[in-house]
Amino acid sequence: MLPMPVRVNVTLTDLSRISRAGLLKGGTEKTMSQNWVGELDMRIASLEQAALDLSGGNQQKLVIAKWLFRNAEVLMLDEPTRGIDVGAKAEIHHLLRRLAAAGKAILIVSSEIPELVSLCDRVLVLWRGRIAGEVRREQLTQERILSLACGESNDSLNAPFRETDEKFLND
Amino acid sequence: MIKDDHTAQDQSSRLSTATESANVDEGKKAKFTFVQRVLREAGIGIALLLMIVFFAAFAPHFTDESNITNILTQITINLILAIGMTFVILIGGIDLSVGSLLAFAAVVAGVVLKSEGLPAPAAITLAVLTGIAVGMVCGFVNGFITSFWNVPSFIVTLGMLNVARGAALTVTNARTLFEFPNEFNAFGTATFLGLPVIFLVALALVVLGWLVLTRTVFGRLIYAIGNNEEAVRLSGHNTFFYKVAAFVISGLTVGIGAIIYMARLTIASPILGNGFELNAIAAVIIGGTSLSGGRGSLIGTFLGACLIGVLADGLILLGVGDFVRQMITGGVIILAVIVDSYRAKLAERTR
Numbered sequence: 001m002l003p004m005p006v007r008v009n010v011t012l013t014d015l016s017r018i019s020r021a022g023l024l025k026g027g028t029e030k031t032m033s034q035n036w037v038g039e040l041d042m043r044i045a046s047l048e049q050a051a052l053d054l055s056g057g058n059q060q061k062l063v064i065a066k067w068l069f070r071n072a073e074v075l076m077l078d079e080p081t082r083g084i085d086v087g088a089k090a091e092i093h094h095l096l097r098r099l100a101a102a103g104k105a106i107l108i109v110s111s112e113i114p115e116l117v118s119l120c121d122r123v124l125v126l127w128r129g130r131i132a133g134e135v136r137r138e139q140l141t142q143e144r145i146l147s148l149a150c151g152e153s154n155d156s157l158n159a160p161f162r163e164t165d166e167k168f169l170n171d
Numbered sequence: 172m173i174k175d176d177h178t179a180q181d182q183s184s185r186l187s188t189a190t191e192s193a194n195v196d197e198g199k200k201a202k203f204t205f206v207q208r209v210l211r212e213a214g215i216g217i218a219l220l221l222m223i224v225f226f227a228a229f230a231p232h233f234t235d236e237s238n239i240t241n242i243l244t245q246i247t248i249n250l251i252l253a254i255g256m257t258f259v260i261l262i263g264g265i266d267l268s269v270g271s272l273l274a275f276a277a278v279v280a281g282v283v284l285k286s287e288g289l290p291a292p293a294a295i296t297l298a299v300l301t302g303i304a305v306g307m308v309c310g311f312v313n314g315f316i317t318s319f320w321n322v323p324s325f326i327v328t329l330g331m332l333n334v335a336r337g338a339a340l341t342v343t344n345a346r347t348l349f350e351f352p353n354e355f356n357a358f359g360t361a362t363f364l365g366l367p368v369i370f371l372v373a374l375a376l377v378v379l380g381w382l383v384l385t386r387t388v389f390g391r392l393i394y395a396i397g398n399n400e401e402a403v404r405l406s407g408h409n410t411f412f413y414k415v416a417a418f419v420i421s422g423l424t425v426g427i428g429a430i431i432y433m434a435r436l437t438i439a440s441p442i443l444g445n446g447f448e449l450n451a452i453a454a455v456i457i458g459g460t461s462l463s464g465g466r467g468s469l470i471g472t473f474l475g476a477c478l479i480g481v482l483a484d485g486l487i488l489l490g491v492g493d494f495v496r497q498m499i500t501g502g503v504i505i506l507a508v509i510v511d512s513y514r515a516k517l518a519e520r521t522r
Contacts, residue, residue, distance in 0.1 A: 002395055002398040002399045002402055002403075002465075003398050003399070003465070004394065004395065004398055004465075008391065008394075008395070012391075012395060012402075012403070012406045012408075013406045013407065014407075015388045015391065015392075016388075019387075019388045022387050022388050022389060023386060023387055023388075024386055024387060024388060024391060026386075066406070070407075
């Protein structure tokens with residue numbers, strides 16, 4: 001994220017798409033960044049607005065836009081909705097579901113359990129730096145995640161980590 | 172605003188109220204920053220214009236053709252060095268070595284220029300290339316050390332300042348070189364359409380540099396690195412290359428500046444360029460480029476160099492002594508930084 005215009009931020013990840021022989025194509029850059037702004041429903045005053053002047057939610061959308069601009073197939077998001085308002089949060093969630101439906105692989109790191117429950121197809125819970133268990137969409141509940149996060153193992157109390165680790169690797 | 176509240180109330184959802192008002196706020200902010208941006212770009216131009224009007228009214232002979240030519244000639248070297256300096260400052264660095272490097276490049280080029288057995292055109296071509304090469308190699312060394320070991324460019328180029336000065340003195344054994352080919356010296360005083368050719372060269376470099384900074388991928392990344400190097404690196408760009416390149420460009424302008432300075436003075440001395448780095452930095456800063464990098468323009472640098480030149484010339488014509496002139500020039504630099512800090516504060520507040 002740069003204190004530079006939205007336009008510059010969106011296109012920074014793949015400048016080859018908006019240039020020929022090292023020369024920037026201003027028109028292409030504007031159209032392409034405008035497309036992504038529209039696609040992600042970002043609310044900005046203009047493409048020239050500095051990224052730092054955007055609201056938290058729009059900044060998050062901008063970060064996602066950057067990587068979609070690069071045609072990233074796998075998105076890794078660390079706390080994508082931390083510190084942004086409810087409305088924007090709902091929008092980001094909606095957007096992520098939409099991207100997943102379009103075939104993108106999305107990995108989310110989050111400490112907010114309701115978010116994980118409403119968003120994820122598969123959740124891996126970490127406890128003391130190791131994977132404590134996996135929960136699939138069908139069994140996904142806040143309680144399930146919370147108990148794993150507190151160290152209660154999936155199957156047995158004696159060998160909680162080894163087994164789930166292997167399960168994860170074989171998956 | 173009242174209308175907005177009304178429409179917001181009409182909608183039952185609280186959520187949309189929040190987003191609506193956030194929208195309005197952002198629109199306002201954007202307009203404010205746009206006005207600020209215009210002020211930033213135009214501010215220095217307005218100051219320069221006022222200064223010119225003032226001197227035209229009060230300083231005798233200020234508007235004479237010979238005086239204007241004189242100003243343009245005086246500006247040239249500082250302007251050329253300031254172009255390269257702009258690149259370095261934009262990536263968040265600084266180049267203190269340009270003055271000494273100018274002397275070093277000049278004496279090396281001078282030695283080549285005076286080498287016996289070469290016809291004048293060949294000697295001149297070779298000297299120009301050598302001078303530029305010396306500048307670029309030293310610039311590369313500055314950039315490489317700064318970026319590879321991640322040390323402050325302030326210190327690295329301060330070291331280079333001493334190394335280059337010592338090297339320049341060593342090359343000629345502290346002597347001054349003169350009696351260059353006439354064709355070479357003629358270049359320093361040549362005019363085209365009434366304008367000094369060396370100034371036109373500087374102007375061409377400004378335009379070229381401006382195009383590079385605003386219209387190329389290279390320039391885009393120079394600005395981006397100055398704003399947030401880590402973000403640029405994470406976006407998959409080789410920041411090392413661009414940081415070194417900025418210093419090489421500074422070296423390039425030093426090389427060109429050295430050749431032009433030699434042609435103008437018809438000598439090459441190892442004590443040339445003392446303190447030039449500070450004038451170049453002053454031009455860049457007065458031109459509105461942020462010392463912390465990422466913000467500024469070559470047009471600003473051009474206007475900054477013009478402002479310094481006009482100020483110096485006008486004060487001389489007004490009969491202000493050399494000592495007082497230095498004090499006033501220094502005051503203007505400090506003033507420029509104060510204005511810049513207000514600008515930064517304003518930007519912070521609207522955020």
